[in-house]
Amino acid sequence: MAKEKKLVEAVTSMEEDFTQWYTDVVKKAELMDYSSIKGCMIFKPNGYAIWENIQKQMDARFKAIGVENVYMPMFIPESLLDKEKDHVEGFAPEVAWVTQGGAETLPERLCVRPTSETLFCDLYANIVQSYRDLPKVYNQWCSVVRWEKTTRPFLRSSEFLWQEGHTAHATAEEAEEWTVRMLNVYADFCEEVLAIPMVKGRKTDKEKFAGAMATYSIEALMHDGKALQSGTSHNFGDGFARAFEIQYTDKENRLQYVHQTSWGVSTRLIGAIIMVHGDDSGLVLPPRIAPVQVMVIPIQQQKEGVLDQALKVRDTLAEAFRVKIDDSAKTPGWKFAEQEIRGIPVRVELGPKDIEKGECVVVRRDTREKIVVPLSELNTRMAEILETMQADMLGRAKAFLASHISDAHDYAEFRQAAAEKPGFIRAMWCGEEACELKIKEDTTVTSRCMPFGDQEQIAQTCVCCGKPAHKLVYWGKAY
Amino acid sequence: MAKEKKLVEAVTSMEEDFTQWYTDVVKKAELMDYSSIKGCMIFKPNGYAIWENIQKQMDARFKAIGVENVYMPMFIPESLLDKEKDHVEGFAPEVAWVTQGGAETLPERLCVRPTSETLFCDLYANIVQSYRDLPKVYNQWCSVVRWEKTTRPFLRSSEFLWQEGHTAHATAEEAEEWTVRMLNVYADFCEEVLAIPMVKGRKTDKEKFAGAMATYSIEALMHDGKALQSGTSHNFGDGFARAFEIQYTDKENRLQYVHQTSWGVSTRLIGAIIMVHGDDSGLVLPPRIAPVQVMVIPIQQQKEGVLDQALKVRDTLAEAFRVKIDDSAKTPGWKFAEQEIRGIPVRVELGPKDIEKGECVVVRRDTREKIVVPLSELNTRMAEILETMQADMLGRAKAFLASHISDAHDYAEFRQAAAEKPGFIRAMWCGEEACELKIKEDTTVTSRCMPFGDQEQIAQTCVCCGKPAHKLVYWGKAY
Numbered sequence: 001m002a003k004e005k006k007l008v009e010a011v012t013s014m015e016e017d018f019t020q021w022y023t024d025v026v027k028k029a030e031l032m033d034y035s036s037i038k039g040c041m042i043f044k045p046n047g048y049a050i051w052e053n054i055q056k057q058m059d060a061r062f063k064a065i066g067v068e069n070v071y072m073p074m075f076i077p078e079s080l081l082d083k084e085k086d087h088v089e090g091f092a093p094e095v096a097w098v099t100q101g102g103a104e105t106l107p108e109r110l111c112v113r114p115t116s117e118t119l120f121c122d123l124y125a126n127i128v129q130s131y132r133d134l135p136k137v138y139n140q141w142c143s144v145v146r147w148e149k150t151t152r153p154f155l156r157s158s159e160f161l162w163q164e165g166h167t168a169h170a171t172a173e174e175a176e177e178w179t180v181r182m183l184n185v186y187a188d189f190c191e192e193v194l195a196i197p198m199v200k201g202r203k204t205d206k207e208k209f210a211g212a213m214a215t216y217s218i219e220a221l222m223h224d225g226k227a228l229q230s231g232t233s234h235n236f237g238d239g240f241a242r243a244f245e246i247q248y249t250d251k252e253n254r255l256q257y258v259h260q261t262s263w264g265v266s267t268r269l270i271g272a273i274i275m276v277h278g279d280d281s282g283l284v285l286p287p288r289i290a291p292v293q294v295m296v297i298p299i300q301q302q303k304e305g306v307l308d309q310a311l312k313v314r315d316t317l318a319e320a321f322r323v324k325i326d327d328s329a330k331t332p333g334w335k336f337a338e339q340e341i342r343g344i345p346v347r348v349e350l351g352p353k354d355i356e357k358g359e360c361v362v363v364r365r366d367t368r369e370k371i372v373v374p375l376s377e378l379n380t381r382m383a384e385i386l387e388t389m390q391a392d393m394l395g396r397a398k399a400f401l402a403s404h405i406s407d408a409h410d411y412a413e414f415r416q417a418a419a420e421k422p423g424f425i426r427a428m429w430c431g432e433e434a435c436e437l438k439i440k441e442d443t444t445v446t447s448r449c450m451p452f453g454d455q456e457q458i459a460q461t462c463v464c465c466g467k468p469a470h471k472l473v474y475w476g477k478a479y
Numbered sequence: 480m481a482k483e484k485k486l487v488e489a490v491t492s493m494e495e496d497f498t499q500w501y502t503d504v505v506k507k508a509e510l511m512d513y514s515s516i517k518g519c520m521i522f523k524p525n526g527y528a529i530w531e532n533i534q535k536q537m538d539a540r541f542k543a544i545g546v547e548n549v550y551m552p553m554f555i556p557e558s559l560l561d562k563e564k565d566h567v568e569g570f571a572p573e574v575a576w577v578t579q580g581g582a583e584t585l586p587e588r589l590c591v592r593p594t595s596e597t598l599f600c601d602l603y604a605n606i607v608q609s610y611r612d613l614p615k616v617y618n619q620w621c622s623v624v625r626w627e628k629t630t631r632p633f634l635r636s637s638e639f640l641w642q643e644g645h646t647a648h649a650t651a652e653e654a655e656e657w658t659v660r661m662l663n664v665y666a667d668f669c670e671e672v673l674a675i676p677m678v679k680g681r682k683t684d685k686e687k688f689a690g691a692m693a694t695y696s697i698e699a700l701m702h703d704g705k706a707l708q709s710g711t712s713h714n715f716g717d718g719f720a721r722a723f724e725i726q727y728t729d730k731e732n733r734l735q736y737v738h739q740t741s742w743g744v745s746t747r748l749i750g751a752i753i754m755v756h757g758d759d760s761g762l763v764l765p766p767r768i769a770p771v772q773v774m775v776i777p778i779q780q781q782k783e784g785v786l787d788q789a790l791k792v793r794d795t796l797a798e799a800f801r802v803k804i805d806d807s808a809k810t811p812g813w814k815f816a817e818q819e820i821r822g823i824p825v826r827v828e829l830g831p832k833d834i835e836k837g838e839c840v841v842v843r844r845d846t847r848e849k850i851v852v853p854l855s856e857l858n859t860r861m862a863e864i865l866e867t868m869q870a871d872m873l874g875r876a877k878a879f880l881a882s883h884i885s886d887a888h889d890y891a892e893f894r895q896a897a898a899e900k901p902g903f904i905r906a907m908w909c910g911e912e913a914c915e916l917k918i919k920e921d922t923t924v925t926s927r928c929m930p931f932g933d934q935e936q937i938a939q940t941c942v943c944c945g946k947p948a949h950k951l952v953y954w955g956k957a958y
Contacts, residue, residue: 036559036601037589040552045617048549069527073519073638074553074591074622075575080515093581096554098591100576101626101637110516112553112577112591122515138524142622143553147580158580159552 011341013280018224023153025274028341029283032153039151039158043267046342047154049291050270051161055141057289058163058189058265062139065185067165070138072119075110080118084243087117090210094146096158112145117211117236117262120166121244128258131170131250135178139165154271155228155479162266168246168258172237175259176214179235180452182263183216186231194269195286195394196220196276197401198230199424199474201449206433209262213237219448219474221401222275225422227448227476230272233263271479276397277366283343284366286393287386294382295339296325299332299351309355313348313378320379321386340365345389346382364389366396405474409459414475418443424476428469430462439464439475448474490820492759497703502632504753507820508762511632518630518637522746525821526633528770529749530640534620536768537642537668537744541618544664546644549617551598554589559597563722566596569689573625575637591624596690596715596741599645600723607737610649610729614657618644633750634707634958641745647725647737651716654738655693658714659931661742662695665710673748674765674873675699675755676880677709678903678953680928685912688741692716698927698953700880701754704901706927706955709751712742750958755876756845762822763845765872766865773861774818775804778811778830788834792827792857799858800865819844824868825861843868845875884953888938893954897922903955907948909941918943918954927953 010028012020026032031047043051059069075098082088095111113119124136141163151157165182169175187198198218208215212234220230238257241247246258277284287293294317298310310325317323326335332349339347349361362371362382366389373381404423408414417425425445429435440446450473462469489507491499505511510526522530538548554577561567574590592598603615620642630636644661648654666677677697687694691713699709717736720726725737756763766772773796777789789804796802805814811828818826828840841850841861845868852860883902887893896904904924908914919925929952941948 033602033605035552035598037552037554037556040554042552042602043550045547045549049547051550052548068524069531070524071522071527071530071622071640073514073516073521074624075516075519075638077516095581096577096589097579098575099578100588102572102574109579110575119514123512123521126512143550145553159554161550 011280011282014223014278021278021280022274025278025282025341026153029343031270031274031283037158039148041151041153041157041159043161046291047270050273050285050289051267053289053291054193054269055163057193058185059141061185061189062163062165065181067137067139069140071140071142072113072116072123074113074142076113076116076118078109078111080122081111083118083121084211084240087211087240091115091146094148096145096147113142114144114146115262115264116140116144116164117166117240118244120262121240121246121260124168124258124260125244125246128168128246128248131248134168134170134248134258135174136168137165137178138167139163152271154267154274160267162264164262164264167261168241169260170248170250170256170258172259175237175261176235179214179216179233179261179263182261183218183231183233186233186263186265187218190218190220190230190269190272191394193286193288194273194276195288195390195397196230196272197394197398199401199449199451201451201474203232203449204429204433204436204447204473206436207447209234211236211239213239217449219424219476220272220276221404221423221476222272222479223278223400224275225404225477226479227424227474228268228272228275228479229448230269231263231265234261236260236262277393278343281337282341284393285343285345287345287390290343290345291322292324292342292344293321293386294323294346294348295335295344296323296348296350297332297335297339298325298327299349299354301327303352305355306350306352310350313350313360313375316378317348317382321382345386366393407458408463411463414439414463415443418445418475418477424448424474426458426472426474427463428457428459428461429471429473430465430467430469431471432462432465432467435462435464444477445475446478448476448478450474490759490761493702493757500757500759501754504757504761504820505632508822510749510753510762516637518627520630520632520636520638522640525770526749529752529764529768530746532768532770533672533748534642536672537664538620540664540668541644544660546616546618548619550619550621551592551595551602553592553621555592555595555597557588557590559601560590562597562600563690563719566690566719570594570625573627575624575626592621593623593625594741594743595619595621595623595643596645596719597723599741600719600725600739603647603737603739604723604725607647607725607727610727613647613649613727613737614653615647616644616657617646618642631750633746633753639746641743643741643743646740647720648739649727649729649735649737651738654716654740655714658693658695658712658740658742661740662697662710662712665712665742665744666697669697669699669709669748669751670873672765672767673752673755674767674869674876675709675751676873676877678880678928678930680930680953682711682928683908683912683915683926683952685915686926688713690715690718692718696928698903698955699751699755700883700902700955701751701958702757702879703754704883704956705958706903706953707747707751707754707958708927709748710742710744713740715739715741756872757822758845760816761820763872764822764824766824766869769822769824770801771803771821771823772800772825772865773802774814774823774826775802776811776814776818776826776828777804777806778828778833780806782831784834785829785831789829792829792839792854795857796827796861800861824865845872886937887942890942893918893924893942894922897924897954897956903927903953905937905951905953906942907936907938907940908950908952909944909946909948910950911941911944911946914941914943923956924954925957927955927957929953
């Protein structure tokens with residue numbers, strides 16, 4: 001037992017130090033490692049497999065609505081990045097520049113893409129001529145680079161993996177519709193697959209993307225009460241189209257600018273999974289996204305027939321689930337601790353007595369509930385258990401979110417909530433950036449988003465300056 | 480018909496100008512486009528979808544034998560690249576260097592990975608301690624950069640997509656076994672999925688990878704008689720392990736160096752598909768790799784019931800195949816030409832008369848054979864047709880390869896073959912680099928590989944210098 005304790009105790013408790021807990025989980029679950037390049041991370045097999053599952057399932061949702069995948073160069077010539085003023089101002093300070101190719105100095109610096117709006121615009125300017133060419137709905141899965149000073153695994157690193165969708169539409173209405181549509185694709189995916197409920201809404205001008213007319217985001221609440229921006233969708237209007245001269249002839253043969261959008265989610269989502277579902281024993285993965293859903297652990301595997309039966313159970317489960325067997329020489333307790341740290345949704349314990357009775361014990365990672373299941377009903381019952389677990393995890397995350405939203409009607413209430421109540425604060429805002437800046441300075445809280453549909457007027461005046469206010473904002477401390 | 484002719488005639492004939500034919504196919508099938516960055520290409524939806532299918536099917540083969548996917552940083556510090564002497568000499572002249580991050584000059588240059596041996600070695604040095612940690616069998620799908628002066632779509636570009644596997648093993652035997660195993664995975668994949676037969680063998684020292692002890696390659700024969708190196712697998716012995724100090728303690732508690740391999744295939748494979756199977760009407764995709772396997776084309780679709788029935792046929796086929804319908808306003812002839820240029824394996828023609836008879840006409844892209852199929856048997860027959868087509872394509876490629884191998888017993892024969900017979904030349908070689916260099920200078924032909932198993936002694940002396948020779952080499956003009 002000494003060794004098992006050591007493994008388990010290596011994870012700092014959330015209560016004690018949430019930041020250290022997070023780092024411990026990332027390390028002990030073998031999700032990621034630091035590399036010898038400052039700010040760049042290594043995705044280890046356990047971490048990358050989660051990203052592969054996110055990719056696979058999200059990509060299927062993209063393709064179902066007509067998104068086409070492409071791959072664009074990773075370099076952007078400086079002159080191309082410069083074309084849209086706000087955009088270059090937003091990104092130039094944090095890009096990596098290639099200045100030499102082989103032994104030669106390049107005639108023009110190339111930046112390693114921090115995002116690829118400019119490349120897609122350059123392409124669309126070449127391939128869009130007529131209304132028949134629209135819409136263009138392209139996406140790419142790739143890595144991007146932003147030279148960050150402080151980094152944290154999955155949350156902020158100099159290089160990260162993401163998808164970036166870029167579209168061109170004939171009309172402003174269609175672009176706006178697409179922007180919101182993709183935000184909903186993200187929110188639905190997070191809720192249905194990652195079991196993470198999202199607050200959806202529009203960013204204030206201060207928080208929007210460099211070059212966008214409007215930015216929408218999904219915001220999740222982490223276990224420490226901080227908000228994590230988990231995906232964004234931008235409506236560019238015709239701003240980039242004018243800068244890059246992306247024009248088409250409409251049905252009446254008039255020259256028009258296209259209207260564009262872009263949208264992205266990144267490996268940050270893995271950070272969200274860790275901080276929404278994890279506990280003091282490590283990672284807890286929702287069954288739908290878990291690379292391994294079931295770990296079969298034989299008990300007293302040296303006894304005759306146990307390993308054979310465990311392998312049979314593994315094979316049966318493999319027909320319907322992502323399953324592995326741990327038949328290493330470690331003790332069962334050690335194997336349990338490893339399965340728990342890695343967040344594998346359930347384990348199947350199978351020993352001589354179970355085999356005698358024709359059953360096994362299924363243990364849920366989230367609740368530790370032990371469920372005795374007849375071997376003859378294993379796959380049917382396993383499907384139920386995993387679905388129930390998925391639903392329960394979403395239910396708990398929803399309850400946590402709901403219980404961590406407080407309303408502030410005046411600045412005193414706001415400051416008290418910011419100091420004492422972890423989570424989102426709902427409060428009215430006049431629309432002035434000055435109030436956002438003051439609130440941030442006073443409380444470190446920032447505006448997260450202005451929720452869709454929620455036109456509720458919880459007060460008549462701005463929570464900060466007291467002037468008339470009509471905008472309800474979700475505020476929070478953010479990652 | 481004028482328009483259709485225009486579309487078809489836009490592809491130069493192979494006979495006339497093979498290079499131009501290739502460029503035309505890439506462009507007209509909308510596989511790839513040039514970008515504003517010198518040497519970097521844009522993978523358009525039709526091209527990228529082929530790569531996605533290659534990834535998906537090859538990755539499943541990797542996972543079935545225990546390969547784990549990871550993602551490593553795209554940058555390599557200069558000091559890390561410098562650690563293995565041969566390796567850095569091979570790659571330094573063609574890498575892109577990042578020298579600035581944001582506004583700052585970096586303390587050390589970072590190269591954009593041309594390949595990631597050094598990063599994997601750095602990782603393995605950290606995570607391998609004991610024999611229990613071995614083997615490590617990691618792979619990543621990513622893009623790499625090599626600053627090329629002359630570029631051609633899919634065949635050679637400054638940035639390209641690939642996978643690179645990197646392994647560490649306890650023994651030299653295990654590393655050698657893995658090197659050959661992966662070469663066979665590649666060769667089997669190419670034959671079974673891409674319908675491309677490969678010549679497999681070992682590279683001469685002159686042609687091996689920078690830092691490798693031995694390099695094996697698969698070589699395919701293009702329609703113009705030139706060879707395309709389509710995948711490589713390297714055995715590094717313990718060379719990198721010594722440079723990076725990757726050591727483990729064995730069962731007897733002795734410190735040992737690991738033995739390593741690496742292996743990769745790239746988007747070059749798409750170039751091979753084009754040049755092995757394409758014809759004067761455009762691309763011809765083997766059914767197993769085609770992103771769209773069947774295009775349904777309604778005839779006289781304005782007539783009542785035709786479009787409805789065509790949509791039904793599409794839906795039926797969608798149960799078992801990757802299928803699309805072209806219900807655009809273009810003429811059927813135009814649609815046929817587009818389907819042919821894009822290489823979609825079969826089209827289903829469906830008009831009022833066919834519907835009356837309860838049948839449709841399936842047209843194979845490769846042979847143009849028209850097959851009348853009762854609608855009630857569509858999916859069964861379609862499976863047969865696609866499988867037959869796949870097998871026929873492989874059969875033709877094999878016959879082409881077999882008829883384009885000539886034996887040269889002396890230098891006169893060799894020079895004649897090099898001048899007059901497109902394809903591989905089999906000839907004996909003494910093992911001296913001087914002979915390889917002379918042959919290249921005289922004929923532009925290079926050694927492609929020394930085939931496995933083929934210990935045939937077609938002559939007793941080196942085809943070039945006349946000294947005793949025991950090595951049979953496949954020679955060819957290479958891309």
